Amino acid sequence: MKAAEKIEQSILEEAAALRWDIGDNLHDTLLESIYQDASKIADRVVSTTAGKQHFNWERRLDALLTSRMFGFPLMLLMLTLVFWLTISGANVPSGLLANALIDRVHPWLKDLAAGAGLVWWLDGLFIDGIYLAAAWVISVMLPPMAIFFPLFTLLEDFGYLPRVAFNLDNLFRRSGAHGKQALSMAMGYGCNAAGVIAARIIDSPRERLIAIITNNFALCNGRWPTQILIASLFIGSLVPAAIGGIVSAAAVVAVTFLGIILTFVVSWALSRTVLKGEVSSFSLELPPYRPPRILQTLYTSLIDRTLFVLWRAVVFAVPAGALIWLLANIRLAGLSLAAHTIDFLNPFGLLVGLNGVILLAYIVAIPANEIVIPTILMLTVLSAKVTGVGEGAGVMFELTELDSYQRLFSAGGWTLLTAVNLMLFSLLHNPCSTTIYTIYKETGSVKWTLVASILPVVMGLGLCLLVAQIWQFLV
Amino acid sequence: MKERQSPECATCPAHNVANLEKLGVDMTSLDFVLALAGNPNTGKSTVFNALTGLRQHTGNWPGKTVTRAEGSFSYGGKRYKIVDLPGTYSLLSTSTDEEVARDFILFGQPDVTVIVVDVSRLERNLNLTLQVLEITDRAVVCLNLIDEAERHHLKIDERQLSRELGVPVVPTNARQGDGIQALLKAISEVASGSFVCKPHRIASGSKELMGAVQRLSNSLKAKFPGLHNVRWVALRLLEGDARIIDAVKTGELAKLGRNEFQQIEN
Numbered sequence: 001m002k003a004a005e006k007i008e009q010s011i012l013e014e015a016a017a018l019r020w021d022i023g024d025n026l027h028d029t030l031l032e033s034i035y036q037d038a039s040k041i042a043d044r045v046v047s048t049t050a051g052k053q054h055f056n057w058e059r060r061l062d063a064l065l066t067s068r069m070f071g072f073p074l075m076l077l078m079l080t081l082v083f084w085l086t087i088s089g090a091n092v093p094s095g096l097l098a099n100a101l102i103d104r105v106h107p108w109l110k111d112l113a114a115g116a117g118l119v120w121w122l123d124g125l126f127i128d129g130i131y132l133a134a135a136w137v138i139s140v141m142l143p144p145m146a147i148f149f150p151l152f153t154l155l156e157d158f159g160y161l162p163r164v165a166f167n168l169d170n171l172f173r174r175s176g177a178h179g180k181q182a183l184s185m186a187m188g189y190g191c192n193a194a195g196v197i198a199a200r201i202i203d204s205p206r207e208r209l210i211a212i213i214t215n216n217f218a219l220c221n222g223r224w225p226t227q228i229l230i231a232s233l234f235i236g237s238l239v240p241a242a243i244g245g246i247v248s249a250a251a252v253v254a255v256t257f258l259g260i261i262l263t264f265v266v267s268w269a270l271s272r273t274v275l276k277g278e279v280s281s282f283s284l285e286l287p288p289y290r291p292p293r294i295l296q297t298l299y300t301s302l303i304d305r306t307l308f309v310l311w312r313a314v315v316f317a318v319p320a321g322a323l324i325w326l327l328a329n330i331r332l333a334g335l336s337l338a339a340h341t342i343d344f345l346n347p348f349g350l351l352v353g354l355n356g357v358i359l360l361a362y363i364v365a366i367p368a369n370e371i372v373i374p375t376i377l378m379l380t381v382l383s384a385k386v387t388g389v390g391e392g393a394g395v396m397f398e399l400t401e402l403d404s405y406q407r408l409f410s411a412g413g414w415t416l417l418t419a420v421n422l423m424l425f426s427l428l429h430n431p432c433s434t435t436i437y438t439i440y441k442e443t444g445s446v447k448w449t450l451v452a453s454i455l456p457v458v459m460g461l462g463l464c465l466l467v468a469q470i471w472q473f474l475v
Numbered sequence: 476m477k478e479r480q481s482p483e484c485a486t487c488p489a490h491n492v493a494n495l496e497k498l499g500v501d502m503t504s505l506d507f508v509l510a511l512a513g514n515p516n517t518g519k520s521t522v523f524n525a526l527t528g529l530r531q532h533t534g535n536w537p538g539k540t541v542t543r544a545e546g547s548f549s550y551g552g553k554r555y556k557i558v559d560l561p562g563t564y565s566l567l568s569t570s571t572d573e574e575v576a577r578d579f580i581l582f583g584q585p586d587v588t589v590i591v592v593d594v595s596r597l598e599r600n601l602n603l604t605l606q607v608l609e610i611t612d613r614a615v616v617c618l619n620l621i622d623e624a625e626r627h628h629l630k631i632d633e634r635q636l637s638r639e640l641g642v643p644v645v646p647t648n649a650r651q652g653d654g655i656q657a658l659l660k661a662i663s664e665v666a667s668g669s670f671v672c673k674p675h676r677i678a679s680g681s682k683e684l685m686g687a688v689q690r691l692s693n694s695l696k697a698k699f700p701g702l703h704n705v706r707w708v709a710l711r712l713l714e715g716d717a718r719i720i721d722a723v724k725t726g727e728l729a730k731l732g733r734n735e736f737q738q739i740e741n
Contacts, residue, residue, distance in 0.1 A: 038601035
């Protein structure tokens with residue numbers, strides 16, 4: 001062993017000695033010689049058969065999409081278009097699915113259970129709890145996802161995302177963060193857990209931490225349907241039906257941009273306080289535009305994203321449905337547990353312009369954001385039953401009309417303020433449990449995991465409180 | 476063990492389809508290990524998917540693959556494991572993704588390193604290619620996105636490129652699955668040793684540098700018999716690369732040499 005060590009030591013010593021002879025520009029010399037060889041070889045094997053004008057349309061498009069003047073408006077326009085297509089396209093299939101799964105299959109299952117003589121609590125737990133939660137998830141989430149994800153994937157496949165990163169790079173740098181954060185943010189629009197992992201492309205630990213903490217401000221898969229549904233029910237319905245879709249889309253875009261602005265603000269604040277340091281530079285290669293492969297994109301975005309997210313939502317909806325049913329049916333001193341909790345949370349909820357149902361739903365939905373809306377719907381239905389509105393064991397609403405969700409919400413005492421604040425709170429609340437776990441794995445630090453989890457909730461409640469106070473002052 | 480095929484067989488679609496068996500993540504009894512290297516956004520993940528039948532998410536933007544993805548397939552009766560490395564422009568600087576890629580090529584000792592190259596940006600992509608060829612002897616260059624090059628009216632003389640680089644060069648359009656059969660054939664030839672690579676080594680450089688490299692290489696050769704990339708190791712040591720100095724100290728490098736030696740003897 002001693003001898004081996006000696007050999008190794010002698011090699012290192014020889015290297016150190018030789019290093020004196022060659023001077024300190026070895027790295028540059030080496031790079032230069034690599035570049036020279038590469039350029040020589042390329043010259044020998046590449047020939048072009050046409051003039052340069054063939055590159056032009058790509059250059060023109062880049063100049064437009066990343067221009068100082070049109071870059072941001074085009075981004076806004078593109079996002080609005082995607083949301084508008086999603087919102088106007090999802091309404092009808094959503095209504096049809098709700099009609100089939102909730103108005104038809106649910107009573108049929110109830111009849112079947114009654115015919116089989118199932119005990120009331122089994123029937124309730126499985127059919128009113130678990131089945132209904134899964135049915136809500138599918139009817140509320142499947143149609144918008146099936147439209148939104150393929151459209152987003154087409155943009156990604158075409159090569160638009162790096163242009164977005166290019167547009168945002170300067171702002172990120174000015175807020176003291178890494179330009180590559182634009183890419184991890186873009187990944188976060190699919191899934192925050194994936195976005196947090198994508199922050200690995202940032203080398204500096206300081207900037208990586210900023211990217212991880214602020215990733216939650218990018219609306220994820222699980223939250224798009226909430227935004228889209230609430231916007232189309234409450235904001236879109238304020239204006240004539242003809243422009244309802246575009247106005248709802250604009251509302252979602254506004255929330256998305258608020259998320260981007262907050263990303264900058266929080267990055268800036270972090271890099272000026274607890275995470276001070278130099279900004280590192282990097283080069284971003286704008287990839288060529290590629291004609292999107294329509295069929296493959298449809299396939300992968302439906303299988304990998306839509307069904308994956310839907311499956312995850314259903315898996316989490318099953319225990320949540322059971323929990324909700326138990327909360328609504330276990331009685332203590334004449335009131336259900338859900339009613340107790342909602343009553344307890346209500347004063348605070350109303351203070352911040354939300355309500356007890358929404359707060360409880362966000363607690364139940366910590367495992368997955370996807371089930372927030374279904375949970376709110378079920379809790380509203382169940383708690384409405386508890387307080388004497390409507391009748392029947394769980395479902396009282398004939399969901400034959402498209403605005404039935406809205407009637408359900410108004411029965412729960414919702415106002416426009418509730419809707420606006422729900423959209424804000426959906427943007428600003430704790431990450432889902434998967435993302436929290438991923439943050440812990442990526443940072444290896446309990447402290448930063450707590451910061452990343454609690455900071456958004458505090459900001460969300462603060463913002464909702466502010467909006468509620470201003471609202472009550474004005475209205 | 477190389478399979479004999481008549482040229483007709485190799486071009487018959489029925490035969491080809493039957494010959495590639497996509498095994499997804501099944502990693503039992505593997506014969507060869509492949510590494511997939513390349514610049515960001517050259518379609519490595521697309522090539523990976525085409526070979527393994529897996530559906531790694533692909534996206535048209537650089538930096539998408541940050542972790543190593545692994546999959547496997549079987550071709551010509553041999554089972555291959557394939558590792559999709561993060562895309563990098565170079566293996567010289569110190570960012571994490573470059574280190575992941577470099578360490579795997581150096582210490583993981585893949586049987587074949589497939590370098591995926593974007594034809595339309597050949598010169599820039601060759602920088603990485605040349606660096607990979609300094610580290611490993613057994614490589615195949617996959618000239619991907621050949622359709623885009625055609626749209627840009629670029630023509631590549633792939634035979635000349637293969638002669639320059641000393642490794643097989645295969646044009647592909649992985650998005651559409653074109654050229655994957657030829658790529659598989661080249662991979663299997665390099666893996667089985669029926670194609671012996673004579674990789675290009677970087678020639679330019681000052682006289683002092685080349686002298687120093689030569690002297691250190693000779694000592695390395697004497698002390699670590701079987702190490703095939705002594706020149707590259709010498710360069711890294713001269714530059715003071717901490718990871719490589721560490722590998723010398725801990726004996727990791729000596730072990731690499733021994734592995735190589737055994738492989739040659741076998």
